Amino acid sequence: MVxxxxxxxxxxxxxxxxxxxxxxxDIVTRVIVRAQSVSEVAEHYEMSFAAVQKHxxxxxxxxxxxxxxxxxxQIVHARPQAIARARRLLDDYEQLWHGRIDRMQxxxxxxxx
Amino acid sequence: MAEISSTKDVDALTLTVNAxxxxxxVERLWQLWADREQLQRWWGPPGYPATFTRHDFGVPxxxxxxxxxxxxxxxxxxxxxxxIAEPVRLRIEDGFGDAEGNPDPExxxxxxxxxxxxxxxxxxxxxxxSQFASLEQFEQLLAMGQEEGMKQAIGQIDALLADDPxxx
Numbered sequence: 115m116v117x118x119x120x121x122x123x124x125x126x127x128x129x130x131x132x133x134x135x136x137x138x139x140d141i142v143t144r145v146i147v148r149a150q151s152v153s154e155v156a157e158h159y160e161m162s163f164a165a166v167q168k169h170x171x172x173x174x175x176x177x178x179x180x181x182x183x184x185x186x187x188q189i190v191h192a193r194p195q196a197i198a199r200a201r202r203l204l205d206d207y208e209q210l211w212h213g214r215i216d217r218m219q220x221x222x223x224x225x226x227x
Numbered sequence: 228m229a230e231i232s233s234t235k236d237v238d239a240l241t242l243t244v245n246a247x248x249x250x251x252x253v254e255r256l257w258q259l260w261a262d263r264e265q266l267q268r269w270w271g272p273p274g275y276p277a278t279f280t281r282h283d284f285g286v287p288x289x290x291x292x293x294x295x296x297x298x299x300x301x302x303x304x305x306x307x308x309x310x311i312a313e314p315v316r317l318r319i320e321d322g323f324g325d326a327e328g329n330p331d332p333e334x335x336x337x338x339x340x341x342x343x344x345x346x347x348x349x350x351x352x353x354x355x356x357s358q359f360a361s362l363e364q365f366e367q368l369l370a371m372g373q374e375e376g377m378k379q380a381i382g383q384i385d386a387l388l389a390d391d392p393x394x395x
Contacts (some may be wrong), residue, residue, distance in 0.1 A: 143360075204235040204242050210272060211355060212231055215246045217269035218259050219229045222251055 125177075132176035137161075138169045142178055142192065149191035152181070240359040247352040253344045256351050257314040260284075260342070267292070275302070281328065286311050291328040305330070309339070317342040 133139050141155055156166040170190055173179045182189045230247040248256060259265050263282040271277030275294040282290045290306040305328040310318035322337030324330045330337065340357040 201235065201237050204237065204240075207242050207357065208233050208235065208244065211233070211242070211244045213272055214269050215229050215231055215244070218246075218256075219248065221259065221265055221268055222248060222255065225255070 128176040129178065132172050132178055135169065135172075137166075138173055141166075141169060141190070142173060145179055145190050146192045149189050151184075151187040151189050153187065155190060242355075242357045244355045244357075245352060246355075247347060247350065249350040251350045253314045253346050253351045256344055256353055260317060261313075270294075280326070284308065284311065289328055291324070291326070293326070303328075307337075310341075315344050317344075 133142070137159060140158070144150065144155060144158070152167055152170055153163065155170070156163045159166055170179065170181065174181060177193055179190050180193050182191065230249075231244065233242065233244040235242050259269065261284050263279050266282065267277045267279050270279075270292065271294045274297055277292045277294050279290055279292040284290075286308050288308040288311070290308075291303065292305075293301040293303045295301050303324055303326055305322060305324045307320040308317070309320055310316060318339070318341045320337050320339050322330050338357060338359050340355055342353050342355050344351065344353045
């Protein structure tokens with residue numbers, strides 16, 4: 115699967131660094147489904163609250179999540195920019211299929227010729 | 228020409244592509260997937276032709292392919308057939324791997340797509356629904372497919388696994 119993306123190298127670096135850890139990938143998946151507090155997130159892992167906070171901080175630096183203070187809690191949510199990226203990525207994937215379908219049509223045309 | 232329409236659901240991370248082919252039959256469209264020779268002529272994007280070294284078109288069945296880039300770089304992928312209902316439906320899990328088709332745990336998680344075939348008044352069509360597990364899997368998958376991105380990404384993942392500042 116080969117698709118160009120609009121991400122520049124620094125962004126790709128930051129994203130890969132953030133996602134090179136299974137716990138962090140899991141955190142992103144959870145907050146995409148529903149924004150939740152760091153303590154809620156931490157309940158899912160057998161590690162200290164501080165360790166989970168560190169993971170969240172790495173994701174924050176990569177702009178994959180953002181934290182928002184609500185009273186005494188910090189709510190972690192997926193960033194809207196990430197959704198915008200998803201849209202661009204879906205565009206790329208769509209173009210990939212458009213290209214494939216055009217090539218399919220060419221094969222079909224040869225058969226009819 | 229084929230008439231193509233598509234819809235995207237950013238929240239659900241699905242892409243639905245509908246392609247209508249005038250004067251084609253469902254059986255003919257099915258052959259584009261079932262026949263290895265035809266399949267490898269359309270799967271790989273321009274500059275990255277696909278070679279299917281294995282194409283066991285059955286359930287359970289596996290296909291293994293590589294796409295060869297302009298510098299002779301080879302990128303291996305695999306399919307697992309989850310459902311083959313000739314000639315109406317295909318359900319395929321696809322992912323990255325090695326030349327033997329072993330999934331690579333350092334590569335993005337596999338995705339899944341379903342192809343539904345249907346006759347129309349003037350020809351035939353199919354609908355492809357691609358489902359991605361999560362944005363990060365999806366993003367990694369696509370970022371890795373950048374023209375130079377794949378090689379860079381693999382190098383970066385190795386380095387990052389060895390030196391991870393946030394590991395508790």
